[in-house]
Amino acid sequence: MRVAVTYENGQIFQHFGHCAQFALYDIDNGEIVSRQVVGTDGTGHGSGHSCGSHSCGEH
Known part of the structure; x- marks a missing residue:
């Protein structure tokens, strides 16, 4: 199983x-x-962005 x-x-990130x-x-x-760690290549609704809020204007 994977x-x-x-x-x-x-x-592990929350x-x-x-x-x-x-x-x-x-x-x-x-x-x-x-175990293998793979990147998301910047996909997702804010991948790699760590402001913690959607109000920062970067999403």
Whole structure:
């Protein structure tokens, strides 16, 4: 099974729409067998932007 989680600065990130990366985990028999970090290439409604608000005029 492959699981994708939002990822930023080496940690799971709480806001899906603002993350610049995803960590992909391959799981086999309940164990993580591999991990890969992939970028979003700037897609998403604010990917990589960290103002924390939609009122900053950059969304």
